[in-house]
Structure formats: C-alpha cells, structure tokens
Amino acid sequence: MFRPEITVCDCTIRDGGLMNNSNFSLETVRRVYECMCASGIQIVELGYRNSKTQFSPSEYGPWRFCDEDMLRKVVEGVENRGTKIAVMQDAHKAVAEDVLPKEKSVVDIIRIATYVKDIDKAIYLSNSAIEKGYQTTINIMAVSHALERELDEALQQLEQETRAIAVYIVDSFGALYSEDIDYLVHKFKRYIRKSDIGIHCHNSQQLAYANTIEAIIKEVNYLDGTLYGLGRGAGNCPLELLIGFLKNPKFNIVPILQAIQDIILPLQKEMEWGYSIPYMIAGMLNLHPQEAIKLMSLPADNPDRRDFVKFYTRMVDAAG
C-alpha cells in the first residue's frame, strides 16, 4: 500500500553539481529531466539559482545559476505529465531578485538551503518567492551540528513567518542514525504544523536509504534522492532504491535504470562518488566531508590516499 502524500524529489543535477562546479552538459541535464518525467517523479531539481556576484560564471557551469533560457532548452519538447521543476537557492549565496515572477519562469519550486544561523535570510527568500507565485521548501543543512535551542527557535520562526510546502531535515554529514531521525522528525513535527517534513540524507555511513525509509515510517512525506546515489563524497540516497521500495503504481523504475546505464555510469570516468573509508570516518565523527574529499582527490600513487589510520587519527583530533 502506498501513501499518496509521498513526494519524491530528484537532486541529481543540483547535488551532483557540487562535484563538477555544476558543469553538466545540456544533453545530460535533458536526459535526467526526461527520465524523471517518464518515471513519474514529482519534482526534479535542475540546479542552483545562486548569485553571479558570489559565483563567477567563468568558473561555474550553467546549472549553478539556472538562467531561464537554459532551463527552457532542457524542457523543450519533453513530455511532462506533472513533474515539477525546482531550483535551489543557498540562503547566504542567493538574492531574491534573481527569481523572476512565476509567469515568466519554467520553475515551480524554489528550494532554499540554509544553516540555522541564516534562517532569517531563508525566510526572506521563501516569502519573496511565494509572493512571486512559487512554492518553496526550506532545507536545514548540517542539522547534526545545530544547537538544540537555536534549531527549536528556527523551526518556530519558520512555522510563524513563512509557508513552505516542506521543511527538510538535511543530514549534510551523513552522521545520523535511525534513532536521530526519529528524534528530529518528532522535533520538527512539534513545531512545523502547516508544512510537510522532508528528508535529505548522505551516504557516508551507508545509511542514506535506510534513514529515508525510517523517515517514511515516521510520516515524513518529502524524500530526496539521486540517480545511483550521485553526489559529493559518499553520495546521496539512491533514487532507484527508493522507487523500488515505494509502492506507488505511478512510479516507473525502468526509465531510471535506463538513465543510470546511459548517462550516470559514464560519468564515473570524470568523477568518483560512493562509500569509502575516509567518508565513513568523517560521517562517524559527525564532520564535514571536505577533508575526506581532499584525501580522496590525491593522486592514486600518493600513499596518504590510502593511509586510513593516519587520516582517522587526524580526524579524531579535529572532532575534539
């Protein structure tokens, strides 16, 4: 039996863009979009709408900005029976002015990623987008590092000051266990009554999919995933596993398998993601994966790359 409220969001291009400065080819982005439309996925996130004053267009690819003309090239001629298009704004790296009035845009949803400390900026961006005719989500990053009192206050503020369709728990460091998911869902639901709750997990400890299932059981309705778990470090919750688990007859896994074999596996030549010991160590110690990513990007013949004991010792010190 499926729960009709469950809404799946594919973040392959947006989250994957953290690995290649959002430099996917137009063809790749079109194929991902086609795949999500054909699979019946409800939301596809095609990149960031971040500010060109914060990111240089000479350094970053088109999916860091998602200009409307680029998005139109993605959707042109593709049959879409209800898949909504999302872009993400980082609360501290985006401006409201970059969002056009809804009637001039192919975007349906503005997803706002924020740290607890930037919650006022996030609320401003959310309200501004809602006024222009969009739906919004608020994605609270690095929730495993948030101080309880500050998180409580942020949730209370969100409930009172904006009307997002969902407020997300984002396990940026892949540090959460199922008990933590329970605890956080319970907390979020205590404050957030007018929006749904969402979950976005990272796979540092091979728990992204399992924690997403745990969230489903606790009545979380917005679920993020990426094709084959594509994403920085150990990656994300694999969309194919999620669709295999959900029983909604509207979902079709075949276009997802097709996209993985045609466009995702070939990307492995350019970028590396998935479970690895350095990411596990960072996740276990509730640390940002940046040091692990740095280690994994050393040349293959650098002995430090596989000196896990040395890395672990250094990270234990860093975790204090």
Place this chain on the structure above:
Amino acid sequence: MFRPEITVCDCTIRDGGLMNNSNFSLETVRRVYECMCASGIQIVELGYRNSKTQFSPSEYGPWRFCDEDMLRKVVEGVENRGTKIAVMQDAHKAVAEDVLPKEKSVVDIIRIATYVKDIDKAIYLSNSAIEKGYQTTINIMAVSHALERELDEALQQLEQETRAIAVYIVDSFGALYSEDIDYLVHKFKRYIRKSDIGIHCHNSQQLAYANTIEAIIKEVNYLDGTLYGLGRGAGNCPLELLIGFLKNPKFNIVPILQAIQDIILPLQKEMEWGYSIPYMIAGMLNLHPQEAIKLMSLPADNPDRRDFVKFYTRMVDAAG
C-alpha cells in the same frame, strides 16, 4: 552505553571465500586473524569445514576445509586475548566426522549454515559438535524465502533438540527491510528461548548495516560483518561501520582500518564486490544473486553487462 552481551563475528575469510573458492593466501588469513585479535572482536570465522567428498581440494582452497594444521599456521605466534575461532559447516555439504574432539582442535565454535528444509541435518551436526566440546550456532539461510509454517516448525525443533549459543537470521538475498527484521526477530524470539538470536545481512539494497542496527535495537546480540563489506555480490555488513557504531570500549577500530588498507583494498584487483544495480534488482525482487553475479562477471566490453533494463525485465519474469 554499550550492551555487554553483544558479540561480533567477523566472516571476511569464510564469506569472502565464496568469491575465490576459499583461495586466500595464508598471509591474508593470518592478517585477518591478527586484526580481529587486536580489535577485540569476539569471534573470527576462518572458513568452512566442509567435506572433501563434496568439494575437490584440487578446485577449492584450504579455507573450504580448514584442516587443523592450516588453522595452526594461522594462529601460531599471534597474541589472542579471547577472540574465539569459528568455522562453518553447511548442513548439506559437511559431515560430523570432520570435526575432531575439541581438545585436538584450535576451533571454538562450529557455525552450521542450513536451509529450513535441512534443519534435521543441522541439528545432528550441532549436537555432534556440542558432544565433542564445541559451541555451535545455527544460521538459517535464505530466510526471506522460507515458508512461515516450515520456519516456525524449524525454530520449535531447534529450541527442543539442540543448544546452540545463537540462532541466526540470514538474509542471503539482501531482500529484507527493517520491518521484516522486526517481524523475524519477534518470531525467532517467540520460539528460541535458550539461545541468543543472531543477524547476518547482505548489502544488495545497501541495508546490511542498517538492518544490523535495527536488529541490535530489537535485542539481537550476535552480529556478523566483514572487513569493508567483503563478500559475494554486494557484500556484507561492513565491520568498520559496526564497530564505529557499537560503544564497547573493548573494541578498537584502528587495527580494522589498518587491515582494510593493507590487505582488503589490494584484493579489489582480483575480485569485485559492493553495491551495483544488478544486485539491487535481485535484492529488490527477493532473488538469489547468482544471475546478477553472472551478469557482473561478463567481460567489460559485453554490452549486456550494463544493460540493466534488459536484466530487470528478465528478473521480473523470473520472480514470477
């Protein structure tokens, strides 16, 4: 807070031996044994004690038989502060006569793997080993395919007819979700009162570790894992994750990380394991991974190897 009853068993050499006909070098097996002794892992399983009438010693390596003289070469000179040595007997491929009286053996525990239908053979092997002075476990394989009534009867029989230290739930196909773990633990505990319950998971759907945590929460005390998840197909519950999660101060993760970097990663040149779409498909459909393994062993340039849609369609038909 840790639970002192929790007992971890490393199956790297035994389960990994399904990938290379148990042909690990003596040096590799010694290093795994040393690692488990140094990490404080309570049980290390060094291979099978299966019958040479069933497996030809010209085809299979020493760890399919674990002759006592080979085991002595493994343990010689290694400091052991309480790590027990296990070998596995397959109920339908082993004979009681291959087990020497305990005082002539370095083995402490005979683990008996059985399908529900072979439960009488398993009980015979268990009782025979107990009489000779060993502890035993009974590992019920392919539990996701067992018929309820037959499984209930087998559990009842185990409780009445032998005295293993643990009866294991073995998710051979990596098909179980956390709800299934709950259900099975509850069932096992209803029948099995005199033995502990154990869990052995496969990673086809990236749930091996998560399901092991779920089992811990449900008061399962015997936990299997392998270094870096080494094992056939998608592999096993990664021991490093498990030790990172358990708070027992007696465990030390450093020798585990050392063994992974020194002896497990180099094995990736000879054998391939870990999450992959064909294993995911088999797990999702509750099928034996053999067809997926066959697919993954095709040459890299064979287009069938990455035709996941074709494989999925064939497997859906196979699953009926």
